[in-house]
Amino acid sequence: EVQLAESGGGLVQPGGSLRLSCAASGFSFSTYVMHWVRQAPGKGLEWVSAISGPGRDTYYTDSVRGRFSISRDNSKNTLYLQMGSLRTEDMAVYYCARAFCGSDCSRGYWFDPWGQGTLVTVSS
Amino acid sequence: QSVLTQPPSVSGAPGQRVTISCTGSSSNIGATYDVHWYQQLPGTAPKLLIYGNIHRPSGVPDRFSGSKSGTSASLAITGLQAEDEADYYCQSYDSSLSVAVFGGGTKLTVL
Numbered sequence: 001e002v003q004l005a006e007s008g009g010g011l012v013q014p015g016g017s018l019r020l021s022c023a024a025s026g027f028s029f030s031t032y033v034m035h036w037v038r039q040a041p042g043k044g045l046e047w048v049s050a051i052s053g054p055g056r057d058t059y060y061t062d063s064v065r066g067r068f069s070i071s072r073d074n075s076k077n078t079l080y081l082q083m084g085s086l087r088t089e090d091m092a093v094y095y096c097a098r099a100f101c102g103s104d105c106s107r108g109y110w111f112d113p114w115g116q117g118t119l120v121t122v123s124s
Numbered sequence: 125q126s127v128l129t130q131p132p133s134v135s136g137a138p139g140q141r142v143t144i145s146c147t148g149s150s151s152n153i154g155a156t157y158d159v160h161w162y163q164q165l166p167g168t169a170p171k172l173l174i175y176g177n178i179h180r181p182s183g184v185p186d187r188f189s190g191s192k193s194g195t196s197a198s199l200a201i202t203g204l205q206a207e208d209e210a211d212y213y214c215q216s217y218d219s220s221l222s223v224a225v226f227g228g229g230t231k232l233t234v235l
Contacts, residue, residue, distance in 0.1 A: 035224070044126060044229040045162075045170065045213055061223060095169055102176060108217030109224070110160035112172040112181065 002026040002113055004096050009118030016086050016122075022079040022096030022115055030054070030074035033099040035111060036081050038092035046092075049081065050099070064090070086122045093117040127152060128214050130227035136204045137235045144230045146197045146214030152225055154195035157217040161190055161199045164211040164229075173212070174199060201232070209234045 008020040022034070036048040049070040050059040058070050069082040079096050097111035129147040136142040146159060153159055158177050162170035172181050174190035177197065189200045197216075201208055214227040 037224075045215075045226040047224045047226070059223070100175070107176070108157040110158075110172060110175045110215065111162075111170075111224075112175070114169040114171070116169050 002098075004098065004113055004115035006094065006096055006115040006118040009094065009120045011121045011123065012086055013124050014086060014088060014122055017082070017084045018086065018120060020081040020083065020094055020096075020118055020120070022081075024077045024079065024096075024098075027098070029072075029077040033109070034072060034079045035097045035099055036070065036079075037095045037097055037111065037114075038090075039095070039117075040089075040092040043092075048094070051079070083120070086120075088122050091120060091122045093119050126228040127218055127221070127225035128216060128227035130212075130214060130230045132228070133231045133233065135233040135235055136201075138204055138206065140204045141200065141202045142204060142232065143201075144199045144212050144214075144232070146199070146227050148195050148197075148216060148225075150195065151220040152195075152216045152218040153192065153197060155219055157219070159190065159192050159197035160215045161188075162213045162215065164213065166210070170213060204234055206234050208232060 003025045005023045012018050035050045051070045055072045067085045071080045095114050095117045097114045099109045101109040134142050161174040163173045164170045177192040178190050187203045191198050211229045213229050218225045
């Protein structure tokens with residue numbers, strides 16, 4: 001069974017740091033682009049970051065670029081999100097998700113599956 | 125302000141049909157990028173419902189269907205059931221932003 005399981009969330013003060021992990025199982029992890037998507041309390045979904053299969057290429061939404069760093073360890077089937085200089089607006093449930101594009105990646109991609117999410121609370 | 129626009133809420137009685145719209149622009153849905161739909165039950169993670177505009181993953185009932193035309197897409201749910209009460213999100217890709225984009229979500233209430 002294809003599964004993703006996040007961990008590492010918790011309470012952190014503004015300006016602090018946190019590292020999220022996402023353990024993958026049931027598929028060939030290194031061959032997929034992996035993403036982080038977040039959801040602030042009572043709000044919608046927001047794409048945060050992505051990393052290519054080998055880990056060489058990384059992408060970020062403007063609001064986290066320079067503060068967050070995505071990485072992966074394909075030998076451990078694990079995705080990471082290192083978050084720094086955290087702000088109250090970063091408070092959210094963070095989901096990791098596998099990207100799929102079928103036979104024609106020029107038409108975009110979708111996310112399947114998603115992990116259960118991990119809550120990051122930024123508060124003093 | 126989400127890049128893709130969805131109605132905040134829709135409702136319907138059991139057995140009825142409801143539709144949820146998703147409106148984009150020429151840099152996303154209108155640029156031939158596919159639209160995908162997710163169902164998020166209360167307190168759970170999003171789950172893929174429709175991919176590639178019209179395709180249902182294995183296990184998704186055929187009561188759920190998707191369509192796309194121009195700069196918009198729609199999710200239709202027929203034979204509404206109480207268990208369908210959830211938040212629904214559309215998603216596509218935006219070539220101007222070079223990121224995946226989501227709609228703001230639509231809360232479906234089964235009356």
